[in-house]
Amino acid sequence: MVKAGQIFSALIVHISPSIDRERGEGGSSSRSSSPRPPRVSLPHSHVGHIPRSLASPGGDHHSKTLSQGSSDMIYIYDLSSKEGHRSGLRLGERVTLIVDNTRFVVDPAIFTAQPNTMLGRMFGSGRDNNFTRPNEKGEFEVADGISSTVFRAILDYYKSGIIRCPDGVSIPELREACDYLCISFNYSTIKCRDLSALMHELSNDGARHQFECYLEEMVLPLMVASAQSGERECHVVVLTDDDVVDWDEEYPPQMGEEYSQIIYSTKLYRFFKYIENRDVAKSVLKDRGLKKIRLGIEGYPTYKEKVKRRPGGRPEVIYNYVQRPFIRMSWEKEEGKSRHVDFQCVKSKSTTNLAAAAADIPQDQLVVMHPPGPQVDELDTLPQQHSASSNKDFF
Incomplete structure (x- = not known):
């Protein structure tokens, strides 16, 4: 009788296209072929290279981490068969999410079970009309600005409804990620060792x-x-x-x-x-x-x-x-103008013309007539100025 671990290993081999593309054209893996004892990852723990054929046959773990290089990690998040049948989720389909240079291979059914979250809307019934499109490899780049450690903790919310704050992650950082992904941040969903920081965030909401x-x-x-x-x-x-x-x-x-x-x-x-x-x-x-x-x-x-x-x-x-x-x-609205006086709009009420003041004629309507002065050509003034300057030089 085929064991459950062998079925899970075969499932990873056939339905993880992002992993298969990393294999060479000759069918050989780039990782070392030397035999190793199986290494199973606990949630939120980094694990070394795990050959696909060495899955733990009797384990209850639903997450595995595969390392393909120093900057390329693959995190496989799966639901057990019992949980999947109990919750009515359809198994088999997988999507690859890229968060912080880390690939998460996830069954989208876990997101559709929470339709009010951002990921639930992305992979829900309106998926064909969604603004998020996969890249040329069929992978989805989501959660920009969220670290892979925080996103891995958030994935547990879709499985158990609880997010456990990882070590080294601050509550404000986790809160920002929850707000971005439209996940409720309250005492029933967040578990944290630093109660002071958690209570501070809850007090701010209250x-x-x-x-x-x-x-x-x-x-x-x-x-x-x-x-x-x-x-x-x-x-x-x-x-x-x-x-x-x-x-x-x-x-x-x-x-x-x-x-x-x-x-x-x-x-x-x-x-x-x-x-x-x-x-x-x-x-x-x-x-x-x-x-x-x-x-x-x-x-x-x-x-x-x-x-x-x-x-x-x-x-x-x-x-x-x-x-x-x-x-x-x-x-x-105009607090800056309320305390400003425009002096250009203020007309002087003083007048020096007694006749206009007696007649009560507005100053701007008063026309002052000056007698014409002697008309002197400009050229006539030049010799005089020159002679005056010469006389000054003479004396």
């Missing part, structure tokens, strides 16, 4: 979603109120639910806080307590088209503590200040 809700519910109504009064910028101070603002009408604060708008929300106050959340909020406001964005922590006067008298009898009011978050933003 902060962006949360601030978009805060923006619609709390901040936007204040922006609309400012716009309806003719303003083109807004300054919002976030206070807690327990903060009390009690200003003295006779001695209000002298720092322009009367133009600030207040949001009483302990939740929003706690949100802005973290500088990472303020950075996320700033990026959200920038994506929404706002300009001159400032987010930070500043002192805000709440109530009058006492009044001191300076020498001369002038009062000095001391207020109690609390450190609270603030948001400042603008939607002014």
Whole structure:
């Protein structure tokens, strides 16, 4: 009875055109023909030369790495027969993907099982109309800018639904690859040893979603109120639910806080307590088209503590200040021109003609008549200038 390993070896020989093209015309392989013990690769581990006829007969591994040179690697990713029949995937077809000078021989059925991902759309039902075309060798060049190590880890998502971050790969790099390939980046799909980096990325996602809700519910109504009064910028101070603002009408604060708008929300106050959340909020406001964005922590006067008298009898009011978050933003389109004065368009209102001033005639409509002077030919002036210069020389 034929063993499963022999079937897998024969499958690789017949359906891997990219590997067969590397063989010589005489049918001999470029690799050494000396016998070696079989070497089976674990996922994410680099393996040396593996002859096609030396597959592990009883192994459960579904990935093998073949090396054809220092810069040309072939990674064969396969589903076992049991998993393939259980999931209903059709076996037999293979495509070769080139990522970071590495060839991945994959059954496209694993991609079509995840139709919402980029690879699922590429090899799905609309494959004939896809913008991605194979090269002259029938291979697909995909995932530009993604390393082969990251792509190998991402392939595990199509098999088990989990991506394990490889050693030496940062979470932002893995996140960028997942976003490019339209794969969900969340705690159920990503497994990482560095929990701090993983939690940081998840917090950024949560902060962006949360601030978009805060923006619609709390901040936007204040922006609309400012716009309806003719303003083109807004300054919002976030206070807690327990903060009390009690200003003295006779001695209000002298720092322009009367133009600030207040949001009483302990939740929003706690949100802005973290500088990472303020950075996320700033990026959200920038994506929404706002300009001159400032987010930070500043002192805000709440109530009058006492009044001191300076020498001369002038009062000095001391207020109690609390450190609270603030948001400042603008939607002014011509902010550069608003502070520019074009002096060429300003006409002088002064006049030196008393008659025109008495008659109230506009200065630009006044015609001044000068008596004609004696007409002198230009040539008549030359001898005089010459004689004058000669007289100067004489004296």
